[in-house]
Amino acid sequence: MTIIDSVLNDFFWRALLGGLGIALVAGPLGCFVVWRRMAYFGDTLAHSALLGIALSFLFSLPLNLGVMIVCVVLALALVSLSRTRALATDTLLGILAHSALAIGLVVLSFMPHVRVDLTGLLFGDLLAMSRQDLLWIYLGAGIVILLLIKLWDGLLMSTIHEELARVEGVPVEKLRLVLMLMFSLVIAVAMKMVGVLLITALLIIPAATARRLARTPEHMVFLAIAFGCLAVGGGLTLSWYMDTPAGPSVVVTAFLAFLFTYGTTRKAA
């Protein structure tokens, strides 16, 4: 126990463990973001997380829970609004993303007694990771990974061809809902690390990097996890030695890995 204890007492190791836990689920979910062209959608959910924080303070809920609830409500609203086709999806997402962020900031300003580290929320505060945060991350990651394994074929089939999947009896709508819930969960826990403005980067960049080298969807998922872990490790190291902000350093490392991969490999056949 003493070794584990001393590891967990060190803020650097806590940050690393938390970051790796997030990379573990950001890999597969990032692949779905890339495959389903949901990048802007992920951004919108992430922006709304700030509103979740504000509401948690207002109703004294745990922060993670507040963020999750707002993300889920917004995800459901997006799905039903995009069906009416009154506005183009990207317009709708643009409206909701920035409105949610702005409303969050306004609501927070109404509560002067609440001291929030806005920079930490927007850009992440990885080095302030607590033991409780670690518990949340690994609990969330465990749930997401179990769901992904159980629902993998159906999720993949409905991503490849939704109508074909539907005719073959895949519960497409239900799976879409589960995927949204998983996104909400990951955003709630990943916000701690890279902040609401950079979460999408953590989902997309490792997956896009993996695409270049992958032959099968599953292969791409494992590579995305590996690149995510590399980004977390590299970013934290950078932050440690150069005293740079941790969250942005992680994203910069991921980006460098992306550039390197695209610069040195030919497109996978």
Place this chain on the structure above:
Amino acid sequence: MTDPLVRLEKVSVRFDGRPAVQQVNLSVHRGDIFTIIGPNGAGKTTLIKALVGLQPVTEGSVERAPGLVIGYVPQQLQIEPTLPLHVGRFMSLSGQPEAECRRALERTGIGHLMASEIHHLSGGERQRLLLARALVRRPDLLVLDEPAQGVDINGQAALYNLIRQLRDELNCGVIMISHDLHLVMAATDKVICLNQHVCCSGFPADISHDPAFIDTFGHSVAESLAVYHHHHNHSHDLHGDVVSRRAAEPAAHGAHCNHDHH
């Protein structure tokens, strides 16, 4: 007669009040091959989407036999360039064992492409892949939305022949949409001419004489169809003119057909 695989009764589909399909009755049995033809916007795709359950109907009923396995071949297979996927993995997602997948690919003539990336397949190869994907599930009913799209002219005839053979092997029903009138007629048992409602239906020889058909497709198409049919079953009269075997039987005619198509 056995129960139909699928029965549509007075099916209508409207989008925002605009009719796409009106009052269609249709039953497909094992061994049937139906081809739906009709001009653009006639509701052909909407009709088969209603038939497989992708499109909710506004009125009427769609009854599918219990436990019915549908092999659906959608109009096209577009896969995101960001998704790495080869033919073998796409086939195995059907849940069937690898040997079955391989056999289905060989049956549609693309067994050698098992390891190929789907993004690199030609239009014709993709159609064959979709057909193999439908086939590997041993369907009771094969539903195809323009299966010969992107297939070259020689390939088209071969593809329609293959569909006909598959009908015999699997003892399934087939319903498909096609624009290749002359090819389809040779390989088709029954034709449904759709223009939102069923304009006319019946055997190729009959509907090529049907005023409703001529009204929709014009004389030249109807004549080429009749000529093709003549070539096909070699009936001549004394002057060498075409005689249809079924000329005496009038084609079944849609009850709502007033030839008054806007």
